[in-house]
Amino acid sequence: MNQQKKYPIRLCALSTGYDHRLLIDKADMAFEAGRFTALVGRNGAGKSTLLRTIAALRRPLSGHVEINGTDTATLSRRDIALSIGFVSTEEVRIADLKVYDVVAPGRAPHTNWTGLLTATDHEQVKKALALVGMGSFADKCIANLSDGERQRVMIARALAQDTPIILLDEPTAFLDLPNKYEIFLLLKRLAEQEDKCIVCSTHDLDIALKTCHAIALIDGHDIKCCPTDEFIEEGGTERLFAGTKLTYDRSTHTICLKIQE
Amino acid sequence: MKGQKNTILFLSLTILLAVLFVADIVLGSVSIPLSEIWAAFTGGECDPSSKYIALKFRLPKAVTAVLAGMSLSCVGLQMQTLFRNPLAGPYVLGVSSGASLGVSIFLLGLPLLGVELGPEARNFGVVGAAWLGAALIMSIVMAVSARIKDIMVILILGMMFGSAATAIVEVLQYLSPESALKSYVVWTMGSLSSVSVAQLWVLVPVTVAGLILSLLLIKPLNMLLLGDNYASTMGLNIKLTHQLLSLATVLLAGTVTAYCGPIGFIGLAIPHVARMLFREADHRILLPATMLTGAVVMLACDIISQLPTTGYTLPINTITALIGIPIIIAVIIRNRKPII
Numbered sequence: 001m002n003q004q005k006k007y008p009i010r011l012c013a014l015s016t017g018y019d020h021r022l023l024i025d026k027a028d029m030a031f032e033a034g035r036f037t038a039l040v041g042r043n044g045a046g047k048s049t050l051l052r053t054i055a056a057l058r059r060p061l062s063g064h065v066e067i068n069g070t071d072t073a074t075l076s077r078r079d080i081a082l083s084i085g086f087v088s089t090e091e092v093r094i095a096d097l098k099v100y101d102v103v104a105p106g107r108a109p110h111t112n113w114t115g116l117l118t119a120t121d122h123e124q125v126k127k128a129l130a131l132v133g134m135g136s137f138a139d140k141c142i143a144n145l146s147d148g149e150r151q152r153v154m155i156a157r158a159l160a161q162d163t164p165i166i167l168l169d170e171p172t173a174f175l176d177l178p179n180k181y182e183i184f185l186l187l188k189r190l191a192e193q194e195d196k197c198i199v200c201s202t203h204d205l206d207i208a209l210k211t212c213h214a215i216a217l218i219d220g221h222d223i224k225c226c227p228t229d230e231f232i233e234e235g236g237t238e239r240l241f242a243g244t245k246l247t248y249d250r251s252t253h254t255i256c257l258k259i260q261e
Numbered sequence: 262m263k264g265q266k267n268t269i270l271f272l273s274l275t276i277l278l279a280v281l282f283v284a285d286i287v288l289g290s291v292s293i294p295l296s297e298i299w300a301a302f303t304g305g306e307c308d309p310s311s312k313y314i315a316l317k318f319r320l321p322k323a324v325t326a327v328l329a330g331m332s333l334s335c336v337g338l339q340m341q342t343l344f345r346n347p348l349a350g351p352y353v354l355g356v357s358s359g360a361s362l363g364v365s366i367f368l369l370g371l372p373l374l375g376v377e378l379g380p381e382a383r384n385f386g387v388v389g390a391a392w393l394g395a396a397l398i399m400s401i402v403m404a405v406s407a408r409i410k411d412i413m414v415i416l417i418l419g420m421m422f423g424s425a426a427t428a429i430v431e432v433l434q435y436l437s438p439e440s441a442l443k444s445y446v447v448w449t450m451g452s453l454s455s456v457s458v459a460q461l462w463v464l465v466p467v468t469v470a471g472l473i474l475s476l477l478l479i480k481p482l483n484m485l486l487l488g489d490n491y492a493s494t495m496g497l498n499i500k501l502t503h504q505l506l507s508l509a510t511v512l513l514a515g516t517v518t519a520y521c522g523p524i525g526f527i528g529l530a531i532p533h534v535a536r537m538l539f540r541e542a543d544h545r546i547l548l549p550a551t552m553l554t555g556a557v558v559m560l561a562c563d564i565i566s567q568l569p570t571t572g573y574t575l576p577i578n579t580i581t582a583l584i585g586i587p588i589i590i591a592v593i594i595r596n597r598k599p600i601i
Contacts, residue, residue: 055494082496088491101542101543111480114479
């Protein structure tokens with residue numbers, strides 16, 4: 001039973017950032033399937049930029065991203081859409097747009113030019129809504145939902161896309177604490193149940209430490225990923241909070257203010 | 262339930278369209294009895310002048326009204342989705358002004374350079390010039406919107422283009438000799454009724470092509486509704502889609518402006534009327550609904566502008582403004598939160 005680990009996303013000497021500002025320099029790493037990985041780093045460290053680079057929404061400065069062994073630069077938008085589902089920070093708040101009609105376009109890469117859904121597509125949309133616990137909301141208008149509910153719908157849309165990889169850019173940014181936990185636990189469950197590779201950028205480190213399988217830390221042009229225990233063990237939290245008033249209390253597993261000495 | 266409501270709405274609008282189409286042919290500054298009109302169309306005995314008015318004047322006008330209404334409102338909906346803004350439209354974003362500028366340079370600028378034009382060349386040249394003008398403004402707006410995501414900037418820019426176009430036209434008018442000026446002024450007063458049968462041979466195929474292209478873009482439009490990032494990661498080729506939408510805009514808004522003059526507020530207001538009626542955001546329903554509503558409203562505007570029984574005719578632009586502006590004000594007041 002020596003099951004080989006699968007790494008759907010691989011960064012190969014990847015550098016990303018902007019012309020005048022390098023964010024990540026020659027990173028070599030991989031994200032594992034069936035795992036929920038949190039991408040952490042300080043403001044402006046390059047979390048969003050990295051996610052957008054993996055999703056091929058922007059070009060790398062050098063190096064490349066491999067999805068299941070293929071360089072994304074050689075893939076069409078549709079091929080990428082068959083592998084990567086993306087939940088961005090864009091707010092979808094359109095009058096009269098039904099929840100079902102937000103999730104249904106997730107099937108776009110699987111349908112023909114008319115975009116008409118087959119019975120299988122409809123099943124996938126319903127399954128996705130059920131997985132995030134929004135099955136009874138299909139006919140509601142997206143504009144009338146709470147932030148937490150809307151975020152679930154956006155995750156359902158990515159699920160309906162039926163991809164091995166889902167990337168999420170700060171999906172819990174505007175949510176209250178119970179909702180943040182709900183979303184993280186949901187993503188963890190989805191990674192395990194559906195064997196998906198889920199990567200989510202976040203500033204909610206304490207929740208990530210309690211719910212994620214692995215933590216990827218962007219720290220000074222470098223990115224390193226390891227299982228959550230190891231991350232804590234090796235002082236990843238201390239590195240993240242270096243030079244701030246915060247520290248991580250290992251006995252209580254919480255982030256707290258440094259005690260003045 | 263939901264499907265049923267939409268079917269009833271579509272059916273009612275289609276019947277209304279048919280009724281207004283007939284009314285538009287029957288009503289006019291010269292009153293012709295219904296029996297005469299019927300005879301003119303079926304080839305029966307009737308007064309030759311009645312026949313001429315019915316077939317050569319009122320029928321083209323009614324066809325033009327339907328196509329102009331469909332085209333402008335279709336472009337309006339596409340731009341609102343494309344720019345994710347409820348206040349986008351061909352007139353507001355300066356595309357109609359661009360088309361007008363193209364026409365004015367053609368009708369006023371060329372004579373200034375000493376180029377003489379025959380009636381044939383003028384007929385087709387006006388459309389070509391309108392397309393070029395519309396395409397120019399559309400590409401500038403698209404280029405700016407690719408860099409600046411703030412939609413207010415785009416809207417203000419559109420208004421600036423409109424004013425700039427007007428200013429250039431005024432300069433041209435000032436410099437122009439009387440004969441050229443006359444043909445231009447005739448064009449600006451252009452209404453649905455100025456479209457001749459010969460011009461219909463351009464107007465009909467081009468706008469129908471543009472409308473079909475728009476219908477083919479329903480899936481991309483539904484994806485764009487969620488925003489560029491979502492559309493892109495769902496497999497949409499954003500660049501190609503933008504180009505196709507721009508092409509549809511140029512064909513539809515450019516052609517209609519070339520033949521009917523700049524018509525405001527239809528493109529902006531009609532998609533909102535369709536939204537209020539259908540309560541849908543899915544383009545599969547909203548796009549045909551918008552086209553149908555546009556045709557109905559344009560026919561109604563045309564009938565009103567004829568001021569039946571008075572013998573006077575008002576410019577179509579006046580009527581569309583009077584009908585469109587209250588709708589737009591209602592939209593702004595109703596939706597203080599961002600919606601499309």
